[in-house]
Structure formats: structure tokens, C-alpha cells
Amino acid sequence: MNTATRSVWTLDELARPATPLQADLSCDVCVVGGGIAGLTTAYLLARDGKKVVVLDAKPELAAGETEYTTAHLAWYLDDTFSHLSSVRGDDVAKAAAASHRAAIDLIDEIVRSERIACDFRQVDGHLIPGADGPDTLKEEVKTLTRLGLPFERTTLTFPGGQSSECLRFTAHAQFHPIKYLTALTAALRTHGGVTHTSTVVEKVRGGEPCKVTTKHGQTVTAAAVVIATNNPFEGGTILHTKVASYTTYAIAVKVPKGSFGDGLCWDTEDPYHYVRTQPGEEGKEFDYLIVGGEDHKTGQADDQPQRWDRLLAWTRERFPGMGEVRCHWSGQVFETADGLALIGAAPWNGPNVFVITGDSGMGMTHGTLGARLLADLLRGAQRMLNFWTCTMVHGDPRSFLQQLARMATVSGLVT
Numbered sequence: 001m002n003t004a005t006r007s008v009w010t011l012d013e014l015a016r017p018a019t020p021l022q023a024d025l026s027c028d029v030c031v032v033g034g035g036i037a038g039l040t041t042a043y044l045l046a047r048d049g050k051k052v053v054v055l056d057a058k059p060e061l062a063a064g065e066t067e068y069t070t071a072h073l074a075w076y077l078d079d080t081f082s083h084l085s086s087v088r089g090d091d092v093a094k095a096a097a098a099s100h101r102a103a104i105d106l107i108d109e110i111v112r113s114e115r116i117a118c119d120f121r122q123v124d125g126h127l128i129p130g131a132d133g134p135d136t137l138k139e140e141v142k143t144l145t146r147l148g149l150p151f152e153r154t155t156l157t158f159p160g161g162q163s164s165e166c167l168r169f170t171a172h173a174q175f176h177p178i179k180y181l182t183a184l185t186a187a188l189r190t191h192g193g194v195t196h197t198s199t200v201v202e203k204v205r206g207g208e209p210c211k212v213t214t215k216h217g218q219t220v221t222a223a224a225v226v227i228a229t230n231n232p233f234e235g236g237t238i239l240h241t242k243v244a245s246y247t248t249y250a251i252a253v254k255v256p257k258g259s260f261g262d263g264l265c266w267d268t269e270d271p272y273h274y275v276r277t278q279p280g281e282e283g284k285e286f287d288y289l290i291v292g293g294e295d296h297k298t299g300q301a302d303d304q305p306q307r308w309d310r311l312l313a314w315t316r317e318r319f320p321g322m323g324e325v326r327c328h329w330s331g332q333v334f335e336t337a338d339g340l341a342l343i344g345a346a347p348w349n350g351p352n353v354f355v356i357t358g359d360s361g362m363g364m365t366h367g368t369l370g371a372r373l374l375a376d377l378l379r380g381a382q383r384m385l386n387f388w389t390c391t392m393v394h395g396d397p398r399s400f401l402q403q404l405a406r407m408a409t410v411s412g413l414v415t
């Protein structure tokens with residue numbers, strides 16, 4: 001493919017300035033990793049009056065997997081509700097839907113309260129059958145009905161004429177993640193938060209206090225540490241037996257403004273395809289159609305160019321009016337067995353160290369709900385739990401913690 005390997009979000013060239021850590025610091029909470037999970041955690045804590053420091057290895061913030069996302073904000077699970085309820089039961093499946101909805105609501109609330117211009121809007125999500133045929137929706141319809149989750153059966157027709165039954169879900173959303181996080185970082189700083197880039201963390205030691213040591217020898221002393229590096233650097237076998245890395249691919253092609261309407265769409269194929277649009281850069285009279293898919297286990301394929309070509313062929317068939325390909329890129333997602341993230345106490349680092357990982361391809365919402373979960377935990381009930389789970393039902397912190405503790409126990413994941 002004859003375009004730059006860069007993500008569509010970098011085309012605006014938004015400045016994300018920050019400076020390296022030059023001296024030792026102390027704070028209430030040190031957040032390692034400045035992607036959506038880390039920055040949201042830091043923002044929520046700073047908004048609550050905590051003294052927060054964010055450290056990131058890259059020269060810019062939000063330049064990890066967050067820069068490569070396609071930023072569907074979905075409460076419908078990538079790995080399907082049928083899969084989750086078969087491995088964790090109906091209660092957890094319902095709680096997972098509520099958790100991702102709470103994450104979308106939280107982003108909405110932050111966008112409104114901080115007046116962030118990031119193209120956020122609520123849209124419908126559409127699940128369509130892939131080449132594997134319409135029967136693939138049947139099982140999911142049964143599960144969704146049993147769980148009482150809202151969906152509607154309708155028909156989706158692509159501009160290329162391909163038409164199929166689909167399941168429509170309301171209350172999904174989309175946004176421009178870098179616009180969102182650039183503004184969120186500014187808000188974080190307004191609340192007293194500090195960010196440092198080009199600062200590689202080498203060691204995190206839990207305790208009272210915790211100690212974070214950087215590659216260049218500076219130390220941050222903190223009452224608590226949140227490791228939000230997507231793939232934690234010290235997890236060893238405890239973590240790496242629980243997540244599997246997959247590579248996923250995306251392209252952005254120009255389409256006439258408004259020509260393909262709103263909405264997220266994805267299919268049931270394995271690997272699946274996922275599609276959304278995004279307005280062109282400021283003042284540009286076109287949209288981008290962003291199409292992703294062609295996932296494989298990282299390290300188990302060496303045909304990257306063909307994967308982008310297949311994505312392009314899939315897109316051209318369904319969107320014959322498409323214009324030039326503007327950019328293409330790929331990135332990593334970390335899958336767990338049940339499709340839910342791992343959020344909670346980091347068992348390898350000692351006390352007062354927490355982690356958000358195992359995004360399962362839904363890191364926009366998992367990162368956000370993980371941030372909400374850990375910020376609530378650090379606000380008051382840090383010692384109540386020692387768990388590995390991901391699901392939360394947002395609301396009254398006490399009932400949420402009780403639910404969380406119950407689910408962690410049910411799942412046998414309490415350490």
C-alpha cells in the first residue's frame with residue numbers, strides 16, 4: 001500500500017508537549033503510562049484533589065496503542081455476549097455490558113464538563129453476519145434476549161449493495177481519541193496533575209510508600225502506583241499466562257462528506273472487520289472511512305502488506321465510491337480468556353500497586369472503566385480488595401465494591 005504507516009489521528013498534527021522527569025518527586029499517586037487508561041486515571045484522581053504524576057516512556061503522551069486505535073466506543077463486546085456468558089455466567093455478562101455503558105457515559109460526562117471538542121457523538125452499533133452466513137447471529141440473539149440487553153433486528157445495506165440482517169445497538173459512541181486526550185491532559189494539569197514524557201520506568205516497588213525508579217535514576221515516591229502501560233513491563237509469568245497479544249490492521253480512506261452516515265459496524269467473521277467514519281481534519285470537505293481487521297496472533301504471520309490489501313479489497317467492494325487511501329497502520333491488542341480486562345491489585349509488585357491491562361480490543365472503554373474503578377478504589381477503599389477482575393457496575397461506590405468483590409469471588413480470581 002502506497003501510503004504512510006501512521007494512524008488517522010496523527011494527521012491533525014496536534015501538539016502533545018511534555019518534558020522528561022529531571023528530579024525526584026513525591027505525590028499521592030504515580031501513574032505509569034500516558035494512554036487513555038493512565039490519563040483518565042490521573043484526571044479522575046486529580047479532579048478528586050489527589051496529587052498525581054504521570055510518567056510515559058515516549059516523547060509524546062497518548063502515543064502508545066491509543067494512537068493506533070479506531071476508537072469505537074462500544075458496550076457490545078468484541079468477543080460476544082454468548083462467549084462471555086458461557087465462560088463467566090449471565091450475571092457477569094450483564095455487568096460487563098453495564099460497565100462499558102458506564103465508560104461511554106463517563107467519557108460523555110468528561111467531554112461535557114471539560115467542554116472538549118473531540119467529535120464525540122452517540123451512534124448506533126451494528127453487528128452484521130460475515131462471509132460465514134446469517135446463522136452466526138442466531139446464538140447471539142438468544143443470549144441477548146436471555147440477558148435482557150437491548151437490541152433491534154434490522155437490515156443494513158452497504159453502498160456497494162451488499163445487504164444483510166443485522167443487530168442494531170443504541171448508545172454506542174465515537175470520538176477523536178487524540179483530541180480528547182490532549183484536552184483531558186490540559187484539564188489534568190489545571191487540576192494540579194503533572195506529566196512527564198521520555199521517562200522510562202524500570203522498577204515499581206509497592207509499600208508504604210511505593211517507589212518508582214526511572215531508567216535515568218530518578219525516583220518517584222507515592223502512596224499508590226497505577227501501572228497503565230497496556231502491556232505491563234514487570235508482570236512476568238503471572239500476567240503473561242493470562243493475556244495473548246494480537247496484531248490488528250487498519251486503513252483510512254477518503255469519502256465524500258456525509259456519504260456513509262453515522263454508526264459503528266462490525267461483522268461476525270474471525271478475524272472480524274470493523275468500520276466507522278470520522279470527519280476530515282479542520283476545514284476539510286471529506287470524511288475518513290476507517291476500516292480495521294485482519295487480526296492474527298502476534299508473531300504468527302509475516303504477510304502484513306497482503307493483510308492491508310485484503311482490507312482494502314473488502315472496503316472497495318462495499319464502498320465503491322471511496323476515494324484515495326490516506327494512511328494505514330497496525331497495532332497490538334491484548335486478549336484475555338473471557339474478553340474482559342484485568343484491573344486491580346498488581347500481584348507481583350507488593351502493596352498499593354494497581355494495574356489496568358488485557359484490553360481485549362476494547363481499550364477505550366476498558367481503559368476508562370479501569371480508571372473509574374481504580375480512582376474509586378484509591379479514593380477510599382484501597383485495602384478492601386485484592387482481586388483480578390474487570391467488571392464494575394458504576395454508581396454508589398459501596399454497592400459497586402460489594403458487587404466487584406462478589407464477582408471476583410465467583411470467578412475464582414481472588415488472589
Ligand SMILES: Cc1cc2nc3c(=O)[nH]c(=O)nc-3n(C[C@H](O)[C@H](O)[C@H](O)COP(=O)(O)OP(=O)(O)OC[C@H]3O[C@@H](n4cnc5c(N)ncnc54)[C@H](O)[C@@H]3O)c2cc1C
Nearest residue numbers: 033035036037057064065066069070072201331362363364
Ligand atoms: C488498530 C487498532 C484498533 C483498535 N480499535 C479499538 C476500538 O475501536 N475500540 C476500543 O475500545 N479499543 C480499540 N483498540 C484498542 C485500544 O486502542 C487500546 O486497548 C488502548 O488504546 C490501550 O490504551 P492504554 O492506555 O491501556 O495503553 P497505551 O495507549 O499503549 O498507553 C500505554 C503507555 O504506557 C507507556 N509505557 C509503556 N511502558 C512504559 C514504561 N516502562 N515506562 C513508562 N511508560 C511506559 C507507553 O509509552 C504508552 O504511552 C484498538 C487497537 C488497535 C491497535
